[in-house]
Amino acid sequence: MSIKLGLKKSSIAFTALLLSIGMTAQAGVVYDYIKNNNELMIATDANWAPFSYINDAGEMEGFDVDVGREIAKRMGVEARFITPDWGVITAGNWNMRWDVSVGSMTPTAGRSEVLNFPAVYYYTPASFAVHTDSPVTTLAGLNGKNICTTASSTWEMYLEGNLDMLNAPAFTYKVTPGTITALADGHTCLDDTRLGAGVRNDGIIDSVPMIQGAIEDGYPIKFLGDPAFYEPLSIATDKGNNDPELDAEIARIIAEMQKDYTLTTLSMKWFKNADGSSNDYTVAY
Amino acid sequence: MFVDTVIEDKALHKPVFLIGLSVTVLAIFFAFNFTNTIFGEFLSPVIGNPEESGFFGRLAVSFVLTILFVGNLLLISFARLKIQILIVWLELFILFLAFAYSFDLEIAYIFSGQPSKIGLMISKGLFTTIYISAVSIAIATAIAIVGAIAKLSNNGFAYAIASFYTSLFRGLPLLLQIYLIYMGLPQLGFMIDAIPSGIAALSLCYGAYMTEIFRAGIQSIPKGQWEASRALGFPFGLILRKIILPQSVPIIIPPTGNQFIAMLKDSSLVSVLGIWEIMFLAKKLGAKDFNHLEMLLTAAMIYWVLTIILEMIQARIEKKYQQKT
Numbered sequence: 001m002s003i004k005l006g007l008k009k010s011s012i013a014f015t016a017l018l019l020s021i022g023m024t025a026q027a028g029v030v031y032d033y034i035k036n037n038n039e040l041m042i043a044t045d046a047n048w049a050p051f052s053y054i055n056d057a058g059e060m061e062g063f064d065v066d067v068g069r070e071i072a073k074r075m076g077v078e079a080r081f082i083t084p085d086w087g088v089i090t091a092g093n094w095n096m097r098w099d100v101s102v103g104s105m106t107p108t109a110g111r112s113e114v115l116n117f118p119a120v121y122y123y124t125p126a127s128f129a130v131h132t133d134s135p136v137t138t139l140a141g142l143n144g145k146n147i148c149t150t151a152s153s154t155w156e157m158y159l160e161g162n163l164d165m166l167n168a169p170a171f172t173y174k175v176t177p178g179t180i181t182a183l184a185d186g187h188t189c190l191d192d193t194r195l196g197a198g199v200r201n202d203g204i205i206d207s208v209p210m211i212q213g214a215i216e217d218g219y220p221i222k223f224l225g226d227p228a229f230y231e232p233l234s235i236a237t238d239k240g241n242n243d244p245e246l247d248a249e250i251a252r253i254i255a256e257m258q259k260d261y262t263l264t265t266l267s268m269k270w271f272k273n274a275d276g277s278s279n280d281y282t283v284a285y
Numbered sequence: 286m287f288v289d290t291v292i293e294d295k296a297l298h299k300p301v302f303l304i305g306l307s308v309t310v311l312a313i314f315f316a317f318n319f320t321n322t323i324f325g326e327f328l329s330p331v332i333g334n335p336e337e338s339g340f341f342g343r344l345a346v347s348f349v350l351t352i353l354f355v356g357n358l359l360l361i362s363f364a365r366l367k368i369q370i371l372i373v374w375l376e377l378f379i380l381f382l383a384f385a386y387s388f389d390l391e392i393a394y395i396f397s398g399q400p401s402k403i404g405l406m407i408s409k410g411l412f413t414t415i416y417i418s419a420v421s422i423a424i425a426t427a428i429a430i431v432g433a434i435a436k437l438s439n440n441g442f443a444y445a446i447a448s449f450y451t452s453l454f455r456g457l458p459l460l461l462q463i464y465l466i467y468m469g470l471p472q473l474g475f476m477i478d479a480i481p482s483g484i485a486a487l488s489l490c491y492g493a494y495m496t497e498i499f500r501a502g503i504q505s506i507p508k509g510q511w512e513a514s515r516a517l518g519f520p521f522g523l524i525l526r527k528i529i530l531p532q533s534v535p536i537i538i539p540p541t542g543n544q545f546i547a548m549l550k551d552s553s554l555v556s557v558l559g560i561w562e563i564m565f566l567a568k569k570l571g572a573k574d575f576n577h578l579e580m581l582l583t584a585a586m587i588y589w590v591l592t593i594i595l596e597m598i599q600a601r602i603e604k605k606y607q608q609k610t
Binding site: 047053054083084096185187190213 | 409464
């Protein structure tokens with residue numbers, strides 16, 4: 001079945017390619033396909049609870065998954081999720097394998113060369129964390145130390161001092177690490193930190209909900225200082241199959257979901273603090 | 286293997302060897318210092334508090350471990366060959382389990398949930414893994430036969446294409462091939478989804494390795510067989526089908542079986558395309574509650590069991606073809 005689907009899509013992609021020789025933007029090609037097929041294909045990495053993950057029943061679940069479902073619902077089509085590696089999503093050139101990414105992607109100048117960012121739907125704080133036995137007590141104490149994070153993430157860009165987020169709240173570089181340990185899977189950083197302060201790294205930087213989840217799961221780590229920066233997180237579409245109509249539709253739906261507090265409700269549902277209170281991450285700080 | 290008719294005394298039963306072995310083992314146990322482990326606690330009635338037992342405690346623990354180890358070897362050496370193999374397998378397996386257990390993992394996590402995590406991996410991932418491997422193996426075999434014949438032919442085009450193909454696909458890492466096919470082909474207008482991309486990459490890569498195996502197998506048949514068949518007036522296709530290939534199959538089977546087993550495990554690489562096979566599910570299911578190592582160990586066990594089954598099948602096939610020749 002997937003091959004048949006692929007061929008059908010390929011003919012559309014091919015038509016789009018032919019048409020794009022004449023003009024740069026192809027109004028409505030992807031959106032028409034979604035409507036005709038009655039299905040919105042949503043790409044999201046299944047590696048990140050509580051954003052998107054595989055639940056106990058073996059199904060996709062999380063904040064991003066709920067937002068994706070809601071977008072499809074408001075478009076009047078079915079939602080279908082696919083779970084490629086993060087690097088494959090951010091590389092662009094999706095060729096209509098999937099239509100949108102609802103995967104908490106931060107718009108950066110580099111990514112915007114291959115992807116469009118029609119709508120920012122929430123903001124998460126990123127924070128440093130250290131082992132509970134760590135002698136480091138302030139953010140300045142991490143200067144010159146070994147910090148671990150996910151490779152090609154905004155956190156790595158922050159550590160390198162070249163974070164080029166678009167439409168982001170203002171921030172300053174508070175830490176200048178000595179060594180950056182960038183791992184393909186950021187979860188490994190947490191496991192490394194668990195081995196002890198300074199064993200494989202002196203600290204990590206990751207999103208607050210993620211670190212919160214690890215602490216609740218019994219990892220011996222603690223937050224260090226206030227959040228380093230807030231990153232806007234956006235829906236992404238493919239620049240290779242540029243479709244202004246789809247982008248406009250997504251922007252409209254997200255604006256609507258902000259207005260009727262759907263996004264706020266979902267944020268309160270998924271992002272809990274240790275004391276049980278909830279976070280509304282849909283407004284920038 | 287060749288069964289030797291000259292029977293010597295077992296090395297373990299020679300006192301000099303036995304003493305030498307014991308001293309070496311004692312030195313190793315002493316060097317690693319097992320005093321603060323479970324063994325020290327077992328011996329605490331003799332050596333007192335393991336942490337304060339010092340040199341004497343360390344020596345005592347090493348001594349007891351040495352006696353256990355060498356005594357175990359001696360006992361096994363008196364058993365029959367089959368029993369020996371069985372006992373050693375069991376002991377190594379128990380050691381492996383103890384090793385995994387010592388990671389201080391939440392083993393119960395693997396069986397938690399309804400359906401359990403391991404159940405999810407088997408129900409959702411196992412079929413995909415087997416399906417991808419089986420289809421890839423079938424295609425790779427077909428490619429290999431064609432490739433081997435092309436590499437052996439006098440046709441310049443066929444030889445050039447086949448040798449370029451084997452050179453390219455043996456020369457690139459499989460992971461890279463997966464990415465190239467998945468992301469590169471659509472640029473040419475061929476849109477293929479994740480599973481067909483994975484199958485294509487696996488088949489092409491293993492097809493290249495197996496081409497070389499098949500070529501070597503066909504070449505190992507003495508030239509006289511070709512000449513005799515030609516003298517009898519057989520056409521080329523018939524010689525290959527009825528005379529050469531049946532003789533090369535027993536030579537080809539063992540390395541081909543190895544390739545099958547290797548491919549089953551390399552199919553884990555297609556997890557980067559988001560295909561829900563065993564490796565993908567292990568990584569993602571572990572990520573949710575931060576139980577990565579537990580799920581990776583589960584995947585390891587599933588792959589191991591699959592491999593053992595394949596090894597058994599391979600042994601049977603080999604036996605069958607050995608009898609024929």
